[in-house]
Amino acid sequence: MQRESALELADLGQQLRVDAVRAAAAANSGHPTSSMSAADLAAVLLARHLRYDFAQPDHPGNDRLIFSKGHASPLLYAMYRAVGVVDDEQLLTFRRRDSLLEGHPTPRLPWVDVATGSLGQGLPVGVGMALAGKRLEQAPYRVWVLSGDSEMAEGSVWEAVEHAAYEHLDNLTLIIDVNRLGQRGPTRHGWDLDAYARRLQAFGWHTIEIDGHDVDAVDAAFAEAASTVAQPTAIIARTHKGRGVARVEDQEGQHGKPLPDADAAIEELGGPRFVRVEVTPPPTARPRRTADGGHLELPRFDLGDSVATRDAYGQALAALGSAREDVVALDGEVGDSTRTEFFAKDHPERYFECYIAEQQLVAAAVGFQTRGYLPFASTFAAFLTRAHDFVRMAAVSRADINLVGSHAGVSIGQDGPSQMGLEDLAMFRSVHGSTVLYPCDANQTAQLVAAMAELEGVRYLRTGRGEAPVIYGPDEEFRPGGSKVLRSTDQDRLTVVAAGVTVHEALRAGALLDREGIAVRIIDLYSVKPVDADTLRAAAEATGCLVTVEDHRVEGGIGDAVAEAFADGRPVPRLVRLGVRDMPASASPEEQLHLAGIDAESIAAAVRLLVERAVVR
Amino acid sequence: MQRESALELADLGQQLRVDAVRAAAAANSGHPTSSMSAADLAAVLLARHLRYDFAQPDHPGNDRLIFSKGHASPLLYAMYRAVGVVDDEQLLTFRRRDSLLEGHPTPRLPWVDVATGSLGQGLPVGVGMALAGKRLEQAPYRVWVLSGDSEMAEGSVWEAVEHAAYEHLDNLTLIIDVNRLGQRGPTRHGWDLDAYARRLQAFGWHTIEIDGHDVDAVDAAFAEAASTVAQPTAIIARTHKGRGVARVEDQEGQHGKPLPDADAAIEELGGPRFVRVEVTPPPTARPRRTADGGHLELPRFDLGDSVATRDAYGQALAALGSAREDVVALDGEVGDSTRTEFFAKDHPERYFECYIAEQQLVAAAVGFQTRGYLPFASTFAAFLTRAHDFVRMAAVSRADINLVGSHAGVSIGQDGPSQMGLEDLAMFRSVHGSTVLYPCDANQTAQLVAAMAELEGVRYLRTGRGEAPVIYGPDEEFRPGGSKVLRSTDQDRLTVVAAGVTVHEALRAGALLDREGIAVRIIDLYSVKPVDADTLRAAAEATGCLVTVEDHRVEGGIGDAVAEAFADGRPVPRLVRLGVRDMPASASPEEQLHLAGIDAESIAAAVRLLVERAVVR
Secondary structure: OOOOOHHHHHHHHHHHHHHHHHHHHHHOOOOHHHHHHOHHHHHHHHHHHOEOOOOOOOOOOOOEEEEOOHHHHHHHHHHHHHHOOOOHHHHOOOOOOOOOOOOOOOOOOOOOOOOOOOOOOHHHHHHHHHHHHHHHHOOOOOEEEEEEOHHHHOHHHHHHHHHHHHOOOOOEEEEEEEOOEOOOOEOOOOOOHHHHHHHHHHOOOEEEEEEOOOHHHHHHHHHHHHHOOOOOEEEEEEOOOOOOOOOOOOOOOOOOOOOOOHHHHHHHOOOOOOOOOOOEOOOOOOOOOOOOOOOOOOOOOOOOOEEEHHHHHHHHHHHHHHHOOOEEEEEOOOHHHHOOHHHHHHOHHHEEEOOOOHHHHHHHHHHHHHOOOEEEEEEEHHHHHHHHHHHHHHHHOOOOEEEEEEOEOHHHOOOOHHHOEOOHHHHHHOOOOOEEEOOOOHHHHHHHHHHHOOOOOEEEEEOOOOEEEOOOOOOOOOOOOOOEEEEOOOOOOEEEEEOOHHHHHHHHHHHHHHOOOOOEEEEEOOEEEOOOHHHHHHHHHHHOEEEEEEEEEOOOOHHHHHHHOOOEOOOEOEEEEEEEOOOOOOOOHHHHHHHOOOOHHHHHHHHHHHHHOOOOO | OOOOOHHHHHHHHHHHHHHHHHHHHHHOOOOHHHHHOOHHHHHHHHHHHOEOOOOOOOOOOOOEEEEOOHHHHHHHHHHHHHHOOOOHHHHOOOOOOOOOOOOOOOOOOOOOOOOOOOOOOHHHHHHHHHHHHHHHHOOOOOEEEEEEOHHHHOHHHHHHHHHHHHOOOOOEEEEEEEOOEOOOOEOOOOOOHHHHHHHHHHOOOEEEEEEOOOHHHHHHHHHHHHHOOOOOEEEEEEOOOOOOOOOOOOOOOOOOOOOOOHHHHHHHOOOOOOOOOOOEOOOOOOOOOOOOOOOOOOOOOOOOOEEEHHHHHHHHHHHHHHHOOOEEEEEOOOHHHHOOHHHHHHOHHHEEEOOOOHHHHHHHHHHHHHOOOEEEEEEEHHHHHHHHHHHHHHHHOOOOEEEEEEOEOHHHOOOOHHHOEOOHHHHHHOOOOOEEEOOOOHHHHHHHHHHHOOOOOEEEEEOOOOEEEOOOOOOOOOOOOOOEEEEOOOOOOEEEEEOOHHHHHHHHHHHHHHHOOOOEEEEEOOEEEOOOHHHHHHHHHHHOEEEEEEEEEOOOOHHHHHHHOOOEOOOEOEEEEEEEOOOOOOOOHHHHHHHOOOOHHHHHHHHHHHHHOOOOO
């Protein structure tokens, strides 16, 4: 159909409902009623407003469609059937093993940019895409986000609402499917569309309130959204959950389950049909940005100088930005602390201030990478915990993002525990496919920043606040999965495994112990994940005991990472772990390291004890 | 002073500034300029509106004061000096080792309810306190939250704004110190007070815009806030960062550092002084709720029945609520899934629906426990990652809260990875002082819910979606730090360590292997933290090899917890870990367990391989 009548649009809406019901019935699970409420919105968008070439999902002018209410996946897949990229047989594989049609959409499907299913994430990610389109690509695509009404309670949505209005993202449209029913019952605002409109307007959005089942009204609203200038638009649509099937329509207790009698429901919806939709092709647009490998001139630091790893990060990032035009930097209003200010100064057009909104910070990074950019998002390591769910979902999205957490550990000193990243290694190690790096000196930091850029998945770099001696030359090489043996003799009684600030403490401890005739091997485990199992195993074989020392809680960090290297059934060396076990308060950095038992004196004392008790050979 | 003139109030404001400057100068760090902007607000609050007996911090009628902008701690400590509970000598210990005056306030001070310093947390926690006062205690206290303007960008603030208005919390006042400057530069809205007012009004708040240095206006605003009915009030105060010292006032680059010349600044502020403030005493109020140990009648389940652990949790929680009136339950709009609906039905007055706002969910729990309640906050395990920073800060707050995550692991089946809690054990293990429990059957779940109630700190219970056989009798005892040896012979070739759903798979594997003449020991490690090191060590001694099997990522969970039991230098057994290594998609629960390599067949295959390769004895 080309210029569809309202009747034809309504018919398409019914087809989408039928297919959603059929998919859920075949799976015997899923969310048909949540799909049915948004079916008319989806029909009009698909037939009249979305500009997309389904044969070329990478076309740079394609609009973006994010189903933030990812549980309405049967509706999305019904749309794919209507445009002919999913056939009926495939539709009925919904939620089965090996099907691409997962319970919630993921980018295993070529038309899906990001995984959804954790509510309140679609709009924040859409803000990143819209920012890329407006401020970097100057591309004509629009970003359409379909949201449920329940998820408007998520704070992350309001971070995005604020950010989108502030940046005047008129290429972004939020469609709220106000079906008034959440999972367990009514939402806070029910069908009070004004409640949503008032809030969004106050933040600077253009709003349109409609009956989401009136296809003419829906059509007009989409047109108005597309023509609105300098403001993002929210279309607030009153809908009925389970629309079209009396037995479930607007009923509680019908969330997330197939309809009680699918055949009767399909009959009531007018029976199966196959209206094939011709989607408007995308406007022409420049090719999407791809990595362009200019010459990277990393900063070089002199041996023996004192440089904070956060400073080295900031300088390396600025250099990377000079070499590669696809690099973008984002920060959570702490660029003077994380040192992304260096990048901001050199590349202001590719620097994005996200203010104190860490969920939006990470979501924008995820949005940027869907457009081929290489984002580095930075804040204090402690505050990246605020975005844990976004990091988790970034992995489901197969997103390639770089996250950098500064002010790691008790060694920040006086500011106290609220500002100390002490759980960040645990968080990032548990993320699927992640890389976790923790440099101890400036040259190592610079090399690892360059290496991060070449990886896939979620990559985390942990930086420190205080200055640290430069112990590696600028041409020393480091790689994810590597480590450095800093001291090694045939007489080593055990091996100290350190990273970051504790490397320097371990070296001092080594010197102290030398005077007592106790030789220790020292490994700089700058790659926490993947971990250099070979080197650790060699050290285990040679010395029989590994002592890990980390400025992080004893759970989930370096101690656990080292143990994991021996989790394949081979003989395991003796293991001892030094790390943060108590709740710190304020104190100087040196005092903090001592109180936590991870400074040179504590390490030396622990080694002495192991020697005295004959735990080590 | 009793009824202070405006002049006297202004003078008190100057004293607070002077003391903030002095404290930061003594520490050579801290945030004096962020303190100076709010000093007049603090002076008027303290002298005229706060009702508090500093000699009795536990007085049930005391108002609550939360410094959400925790970095303004010098101002808070200056207030304590002004009321005479901190002397001058102590003030100057600010940020030193062993001082109670930490860089950011913590409840080590008796007048501080919760730690702050991670921005955007004060209001959400304040909502919990105000809810307790209004809906449970019927107590007359007011909750005052002092917030920065930068932190209004945090989504968690808007979760709280929505929640507070919806609950008509007229006992809650938000004071926004709009000094227009964040850490690295101007905020989004600068001095546009209307921008904040429009947003807050749209959510249903009463708002008052004032000059935050006009003590009469401040006084009138506090009075208006206190007399406003059925709405929370926000006082939006235009202030100058660094107010009173020309060299820093309203200047960029002056965040988080002592004043450049403290002596001159103190001079400019009129010199040191000591106005002692008499604070209005609190109104009378009923004693705060304390734990009252009624008879707890836990649900009992029959051996061999099939019951999901989430169902057992819901029933046990309802029973606990019947035995103890201090138990409150909170949920993130998924009570039909987490099964807190049972509690809601039995104890509607103590059930708090937080809708889909997990940060507010956990923050409200933290607020409730400050009032002596025993909160259980529940949602999907996956979505508790949304509140990671609140959990981290709950530990700094020394908060006693129970968090329960359902739908753990790949075993949820078709819904796919967005809904699977696969990183929750890693997250909770790394929290200071936490307890992490993961039951496998209904009676065990019930016992552990009862045990949780008696613990301190952050306690986490992980529940499953699917039904599981009841393998323990209702009188079997379980304790945090314990485990159960389910199978044990003298011929055991190795030990399988499982928890939750994998216990049943391990038992099946044991039966399979029996037929092949391979005996294995099986441990149910229901307490992941603290871990039962003694039992694990005995099994290690007896069998030489421990194979962990978990429905969680291989990092941070049971595999790591078991390794940690051997991190004290003693000989370590061989270790093998089975867990989730790939990104799951949709499939049935049985298929998921098989694809992840953690079902009975996979366990048996792994054991066979270890036997064949003579890895085990």
